[in-house]
Amino acid sequence: MTFSIAIVGRPNVGKSTLFNRLVGKKLALVDDQPGVTRDLREGEGRLGDLRFTVxxxxxxxxxxxxxxxxxxxxxxxxxVDMADICLFMIDARAGVTPLDEMFAEILRKRAKNVFLAANKSEGHAGEAGYLESFSLGLGEPVRLSAEHGEGMHDLYLALMPLADEYAERAAAEAPEIEADVGDEDEDAVPVPTAAKPLQIAVVGRPNAGKSTLINKILGEDRLLTGPEAGITRDSISVRTEWDGTPVRIFDTAGMRKRAKVQEKLEKLSVSDGLRAVKFAEVVVVLLDAAIPFEQQDLRIADLAEREGRAVVVAVNKWDIEEEKNDKAKALRESFERLLPQLRGAPLIMVSAKTGKNLDKLHDAILKAYDVWNRRVPTAQLNRWLIGMLEQHPPPAPNGKRIKLRYMTQAKTRPPGFVVMCSHPDKLPEAYSRYLVNGLRADFDMPGTPIRLTMRGNSDKNPFKGRRKTNAGALTKHLGKGHKK
Structure with missing residues (x-):
């Protein structure tokens, strides 16, 4: 990245549409109604051979x-203060408004470099607004259509001189880095780096304090917060270093019950949050201490488990809780009872407002990530399987006992195991749960989703049921001819 561009302007002039075009993905929510975007969203932009942060x-x-x-x-x-270049967008079809004139005056004094873009200029409808935009005194406007991709070459030509200047400056200031080439252990847990940070998604019901929690981790008011429920609409990702760990944290929109989600925009926000869960490695389910473990909280936690993510449950607003010891005991009992599929997952009491126990949350996330990436040697697994079979043998449907012969770990992230056995279709679900709970306890894998697959082994006669070979058929044919 050589420089950064902030796209600013009145509501509904097409800023998010241009953002999506520059990053090459539909990251930002786009809708006809004004005021959809509320937070700052960053992405890796690309325009020709230019690379930048948008x-x-x-x-x-x-x-x-x-x-x-x-x-x-x-x-x-x-x-505007943070970016190297400010791209001020107006709606060419609506023309220059008094609000545009006021903001142009502010940007002229405040921004380092300002470029004017007249969006929605396709066809004759935007001609008058494009010509009128010269009156803002910000130089020659770039004529664009963010929706149809028109004018991208003109934007490239406008940005190129400044891009070259920032590229030369960045090359002069960049330190020399020596490459460290070494053998990597495939079974080792990957260590988060600046290039590949730990991906964390914070999910929960509206007004649980997700944005406030992330702001406290960042140490600055990066995300929009307030007493109103449902402020966050986009799934905003921010990069930071949290207690020495490079992380990328996704702030998601509050998820309400499906029956209550009626507006199209809220449906888009929730689907954006679900997509963040799928891309995350660790999911932090944030609860409100005043009303924890509501039905929607359980659905959200179950969703993260079904997606195979490492899960950490955090209870927010702990600073205003009076009976802390009794409440903590009750919460742990409810957690074990209501979410048995996440048995042993970390349950951390935090305060996003004061920052209490954020260090414990950090440690719990790293431990969950470690368990999520854990691999157990095959020899150790099979010794464990023998002990489990001796302690509790599998059932014998129709008087014929099911044999579990061999076990191996097929994958990690989350841990997935395969057991070779006879009659896998007849093995009860209860026995699979017995093995999964044993894996959690004996190999210290609390909370993480565990996938256990029963697969039939091939100990049968491989020639049974096959047709006779050509050689056998030929011999039989010759025998018949000899008799004649």
């Missing part, structure tokens, strides 16, 4: 108070 921002509003619009505006102003 930042999608909330629509600029006149509000400057503590309202939601006022807090959104402050986040956008922060992106």
């Amino acid at each position: 930042i999608d921002t909330a629509g600029l509003e006149e509000a400057t108070d503590e309202s939601l619009q006022g807090r959104m505006r402050r986040l956008t102003e922060r992106a």
Whole structure:
């Protein structure tokens, strides 16, 4: 990355559409109604041979108070101060509005480099607005259609001179790095690095404190927060180093019951959050201490387990809880009873507001990640299997006992095991659970999803049921002819 670009402008001028086109993916939510984007979203942009960081921002509003619009505006102003280049977008079909003129004046004084883009300029409808945009005094506007991809070459030509300048500066300041070439142990747990950070998704019901928790981890107000429920709409990912561990944390929209999700925008937000869960390595299910383990919390935790992610359960707002010891005991009992599929998973009491126990949450995430990547040697597994069979033999349907002959670990992330046995279709689910619980206890794999597959072995006669070979048929034919 050589430089960064912040896309700013009024609501509904097409900022998120251009962001998606520059990153080459539909990362940002796009809808006809204004004000969809609320947080700052970063992505790796590409335009021809230019590589840069592109930042999608909330629509600029006149509000400057503590309202939601006022807090959104402050986040956008922060992106303007942070970025190397500010791309100011207007709607060419709507023309230059008084709000555009006011923000152009602010950007002229505040931003390092400002480029003007007249979006929605395709056809004759945007001609008048494009010509009118010259009056903003920000130089010649770039004529764009973010939706149809028109004007991308003109944007490239406008950015190229500054891109070359930043590239030369970055090359001069870059330190020399010596390559460390060594043998890697395939069975070793991968260590998160700056290039491949640990992927963490924070999920939960609306107003559980997900954005506040991530801001406390970052040490800055990077994500939009407030007393209103459902502020976060996009799944925003941020990179940081948390207690020495490079991480990429996904903040997701609050997930309500499916029956309550009616609006199209909320459906998009929830599906975006579900996609973040699939891409994460560790999922932190954040509960509200006042109303923990509601039905929706259980569904969210079960979803993370079914997706095969390492799961850590955190109970937020612990600073305002009065009877901490009794409440903690009750929560652990409820957790074991309501989520048996995550038996042994970490349950951490935290306060996103004060930062209490964030160090314990960090350690629990690393341990869950370690278990998720764990591999057990085959010889050790088969010795363990013999002991489990002696302790509790498998059933004998129709008087014929099912034989479990061999076991191996087929994969990690999450741990997956294969058992070769006779009549796998007749082995009860209860016996599979017996083996899974034994794996958790004996190999110290609490909480992580474990996949156990029963597979039939091939100890039968391989020639049984086959047709006779050509040689046998020929011999029989010759024998018949000789008799004649």
